[in-house]
Amino acid sequence: MKTKTDDDILLQQFFAEHQHHMADNGFTERVMAMLPAREDAAVLTLRRWRIILDTVVVLCAICLIVMLGMHLWHQMHAGTIHIMNGSITIFHNMSMLLDPDNLLVQLIYFLRRLAGVLPSPTQLLVLFLTILVLLPITIKAALRR
């Protein structure tokens, strides 16, 4: 822990007493009148167009990712449901041999209905990984342009 010395206290008091405000008094105007041309107007226009172009490229990349993600989602969803239906049919056939009021059978029917509505954790993971891989590549490509 630093402690203030007598010198520090004396100097702080001295500078506090001698603090003064400097009004602008037209200083800013004089500076603005003296400013040289910073860059050609053409360079600035080009820069503006580049910003617009970059924005469009990034937006397109985001759209592409979303569309691609949706497509993959539907593909995976259909595949999963197909597999589940097959499995459930097997279980159903097997369950015919069991008591129809068996809790397991009821549970399987419930899961089947649920599978038509909700995505599986695997589907979510695949979608997340796809976005994770595609996003940096698309952004890099956009920036390189």
Next chain:
Amino acid sequence: MARLSDIKLIAQVVTFGSERAFAQLVEAHQETVRRFLCRLTAGDGMRADDLAQETFIRAWQGLSSFRQLSGFETWLLRIAYRVFLDDERKEKNRPKGEGLESLRDGEAAQMSYNRRQAALTSPLSPDSSLRHDLDLALATLSETERTCVVLQFVEGQSVRDIATITGLLENTVKSHLLRGKRHLADYLRKNGYN
């Protein structure tokens, strides 16, 4: 880090070359830069204003190189310090016998002193005697000590920022500050400040 309002204005200047945004930056920081240069030039307000003007022109030209590693004010003060050093160097290297400098050394020094006195005792500056004391006290320090002390006590900069502004190592800044403070405190005590 630079203030959010500064960052917004800098972005406008860099991207769109907005002079209005730059004017706002000048207005916000002119006092700090001018006051700092005024203390470095031992109260020569006219010279300080010329140097401050040069500082802002350099800032305008090089704003796209501002990387926001330090505050905008620290960056400006760094430019101001370089402008001051360049000017000092020019003054020293200026061949005697050109224009105003055709006056002999003694006369030129007297004119410079008179100009400073005129600025200090101008009726427009009611606190001129206080400022005179301040500049006399600071004049007892070496140039680097004065810079470090002014940056710490007048502008409230940290040791780290002083090192950035002056381009010195932090430990070097600390030792300059220590010596400068000791000298200045001794001078003030001798002159009745307690």
